[in-house]
Amino acid sequence: MEEYRRIADRVEAAVRDGRLRPGDRLPPQRVFARRHGIANSTAIRVYGELARRGLAVGEVGRGTFVRAAPPLPGPALAEATGAAPVDLQLNYPVAQDQSELMARALTALARPDVLAEAVSGPAAATGTPQARTAAADVLARPGWTPDPERILFAGNGRQAIAAALSALVPPGGRLGVEALTYPLVKAVAERLGIRLVPLALDDEGVRPEALAAAHRATPLAAVYLQPTLHNPLSATAGEGRRAELAELLGSLDLTAVEDTTWAFLLPDAPAPLAAHAPERVLLVDSLSKRLAPGLTVGYLVVPGRLRTAVADALRSGAWTAGGLALAAATRWAGDGTVTEAVAAKRAETRARHALVLHRLDGYALRTSPHAYYCWWDLPAPWRAETFTAAAARAGVAVTPGSAFAVGTGTAPDAVRVGLASPPRDVLDGALARLAALAAEPGAPAG
Numbered sequence: 001m002e003e004y005r006r007i008a009d010r011v012e013a014a015v016r017d018g019r020l021r022p023g024d025r026l027p028p029q030r031v032f033a034r035r036h037g038i039a040n041s042t043a044i045r046v047y048g049e050l051a052r053r054g055l056a057v058g059e060v061g062r063g064t065f066v067r068a069a070p071p072l073p074g075p076a077l078a079e080a081t082g083a084a085p086v087d088l089q090l091n092y093p094v095a096q097d098q099s100e101l102m103a104r105a106l107t108a109l110a111r112p113d114v115l116a117e118a119v120s121g122p123a124a125a126t127g128t129p130q131a132r133t134a135a136a137d138v139l140a141r142p143g144w145t146p147d148p149e150r151i152l153f154a155g156n157g158r159q160a161i162a163a164a165l166s167a168l169v170p171p172g173g174r175l176g177v178e179a180l181t182y183p184l185v186k187a188v189a190e191r192l193g194i195r196l197v198p199l200a201l202d203d204e205g206v207r208p209e210a211l212a213a214a215h216r217a218t219p220l221a222a223v224y225l226q227p228t229l230h231n232p233l234s235a236t237a238g239e240g241r242r243a244e245l246a247e248l249l250g251s252l253d254l255t256a257v258e259d260t261t262w263a264f265l266l267p268d269a270p271a272p273l274a275a276h277a278p279e280r281v282l283l284v285d286s287l288s289k290r291l292a293p294g295l296t297v298g299y300l301v302v303p304g305r306l307r308t309a310v311a312d313a314l315r316s317g318a319w320t321a322g323g324l325a326l327a328a329a330t331r332w333a334g335d336g337t338v339t340e341a342v343a344a345k346r347a348e349t350r351a352r353h354a355l356v357l358h359r360l361d362g363y364a365l366r367t368s369p370h371a372y373y374c375w376w377d378l379p380a381p382w383r384a385e386t387f388t389a390a391a392a393r394a395g396v397a398v399t400p401g402s403a404f405a406v407g408t409g410t411a412p413d414a415v416r417v418g419l420a421s422p423p424r425d426v427l428d429g430a431l432a433r434l435a436a437l438a439a440e441p442g443a444p445a446g
Contacts, residue, residue: 003038003042004038004042004045004046004049005049007036007038007042007046008046008049008050008053008055011026011046011050011055012050012053012055015055015066020066021066023065023066023381023382023383023386023387024065024066025063025064025065025066026047026050026056026063026064026065026066028063029043029044029047029064030043032046032047047064050064054067054389055067057385057386057389065383065385065386066386067385067386067389085392085395085396085397086395086396086397086422086426086427086429086430087397087418087421087422088396088397088398088399088417088418088419088421088422088427088430089397089398089399089418090418090421091372091373091418091419091420091421092288092289092292092293092420092421093289093345093348093349093372093420093421094292094420094421095340095341095344095345095348096344097344098291098292098341098344101337101340101341102291102292102295102328102332102337104335104337106328123153123320123321123322123323123326124320125152125153125154125310125311125314125315125320126151126152126153126311127151127152127153127321127326128326128330129148130330131153131326131327131329131330132148132149132151133148134329134330134333134334135148135151135153135297135299135329135333136148136151137333137334138287138290138299138333138338139151139260139283139285139299139301141263141269141271141272142268142271143271143275144271144272144274144275146274146283146301147301150278150301150302150303150304150307151299151300151301151302152299152300152302152307152310152311152314153297153298153299153300153314153320153321153326154286154297154298154299154300154314154319154320154321155296155297155298155319155320155321155322155325156286156288156293156296156297156298157259157261157284157285157286157288157296157298157299158184158188158298159298159314159317159319160284160285160286160298160299160300160319161184161185161188161224161257161259161284162188162192162317162319163300163310163313163314163317163319164257164282164284164300164310164313165185165188165189165192165194165222165224165257166192166313166316166317167306167309167310167312167313168221168222168255168257168282168306168309169192169194169221169222170221171192171193171194172193172194172195173194173195173221173222174194174195174196174197174218174219174220174221175189175194175195175196175197175220175221175222175223175224176197176199176206176211176214176215176220176222176223176224177196177197177198177199177223177224177225177406178198178199178201178205178206178224178225178226178230178406179198179199179200179201179405179406179407180201180232180233180401180404180405180406180412181196181224181226181404181406182226182231182259182404183399183403183404185224186406194221196406196407197214197220197406197407198405198406198407199211199214199223201233201235203235204235204236204237204238204241205225205226205227205230205235205236205237205241206223206225206245208241208244208245208248211223211245211248211252212248212252215252215254220254222254222255222256222257223249223254223255223256223257224256224257224259225245225256225257225258225259225273226258226259226260226262227241227242227245227258227272227273228260228262228263228266228269228270228272229262229263229265229266229368229370229371231261231262231373231416232373232375232399232404232416233366233375234366234367234368234370234371234373234374234375235366236266236269236270236368237270237273238270239270239271242270242271242272242273242276243276245273245276245277246273246276246277246280246281247277249277249280249281250277250280254280255280255281255282255303255306256273256277256280256281256282257281257282257283257284258272258273258274258281258282258283258284259284259285260272260283260284260285261284261285261286261288261289262289262371262372263285264289264290264342265342265345265346265349265370265371265372266368266370267346267370274301278303279303279304279305280303281303282300282301282302282303282306282310283299283300283301284298284299284300285298285299285301286298286299287329287332287338289345289372290338290341290342290345291332291337291338291341295324295325295328296325296329297321297325297326297329298319298321300314346370348424349369349370349371349372349419350369350370351424352372352419352420352424352427353367353368353369353370353371353419355419355424355427355428355431356374356417356419356431359428359431359432359434359435360374360376360431360434360435363376363377363379363435363438364376364377364379365377371419372418372419372420373416373417373418373419373420374416374417374419375414375415375416375417376414376415376416376417377412377413377414378413378414378415378438379438380413382413382438383413384400384401384402384411384412384413384414384415385400385402387400387413387415387437387438388400388415390437391415391433391434391437394433394434394436394437395430395433396430396433396434398415398416398417398418398434399415399416399418400414400415401413401414401415401416403416404416417431417434
């Protein structure tokens with residue numbers, strides 16, 4: 001056996017018998033080479049072998065850390081061995097009898113004359129008058145209803161975000177975002193050549209002084225915000241904060257992309273930022289969370305001065321909605337399907353929130369009774385990456401904090417736990433496994 005593999009076997013044995021624990025930092029490769037009397041090149045191969053076995057993970061600027069742990073005892077964790085993983089990363093809420101609700105509109109669309117009209121050609125970015133009116137009803141909140149003539153359509157919420165950023169931020173331009181932001185925005189920005197600028201947060205979201213300072217240091221092309229049920233922190237900005245941000249956008253001559261994808265879950269949600277500054281805010285939303293991701297549309301409520309630019313971005317990116325999806329969405333809005341599904345999902349969030357508070361009692365959580373996700377600041381000395389790996393071995397997939405972090409600073413040792421996708425009893429069991437893992441005496445615990 002080659003030398004680097006024999007040394008890797010010894011490190012693995014130390015992990016398996018508990019001498020090295022998940023989250024422990026391995027020495028720099030040069031130090032490791034001196035301790036073991038091997039060449040630096042051999043140490044590099046040892047670390048590569050440990051990574052290949054899933055026993056270690058390297059973090060740029062931080063070092064290499066133990067990722068694996070001994071098999072976890074206890075009946076709840078043992079039951080997960082070999083079982084299909086519970087996915088608490090993807091987060092699409094499903095209401096009871098949702099398919100039956102949605103089938104009503106699809107049955108009507110199956111008529112040959114209606115179907116022919118729906119699929120006769122690609123839908124325009126502006127949709128139809130009926131679609132715009134229906135979309136305005138879906139997006140309306142107490143005290144605010146968008147002007148139907150300002151509404152454009154994308155294939156889904158992600159495409160709506162991509163079109164908005166493409167229209168507002170040139171390649172190489174700077175986009176202000178929350179220091180913890182929706183991971184898709186990071187991916188879209190990378191593809192479009194957009195530089196992200198992290199903005200400091202407090203309990204209501206982005207701090208206005210942080211936005212002002214970032215823009216004055218080097219002008220931003222735009223800013224992306226989630227002021228209602230921020231993903232992943234569940235924070236919601238109050239009316240005062242929204243008014244302050246709206247005034248700031250005007251004084252800075254800056255446009256915001258406001259993502260309200262999850263805002264429908266908050267029954268008494270404040271009026272969107274777009275209501276405070278309709279000429280400074282481009283609102284994006286979709287039906288994917290209200291109904292289902294497989295047949296959805298994305299919505300954009302666009303300031304008049306940006307309508308042509310955003311419509312052009314939708315067309316050039318092939319991001320416009322399909323005719324069938326737009327026709328179905330219009331019917332779902334008009335026949336009460338969206339309203340019924342939203343009511344069911346609002347009720348379900350409260351039940352799932354109660355499970356989180358029960359199973360993760362005593363831990364540092366940031367969540368809301370109206371959110372389908374929870375941000376968990378892990379107990380020391382757990383690290384986000386090693387806890388995520390250990391959770392995966394216990395049959396539960398969660399998202400490490402680094403997926404949301406923006407910039408080169410230290411990623412938080414936290415995970416986002418999605419609550420929407422699995423059945424409630426499966427979610428309860430998965431949360432129990434995570435709690436047992438965090439408290440396991442043979443691994444890092446708080």
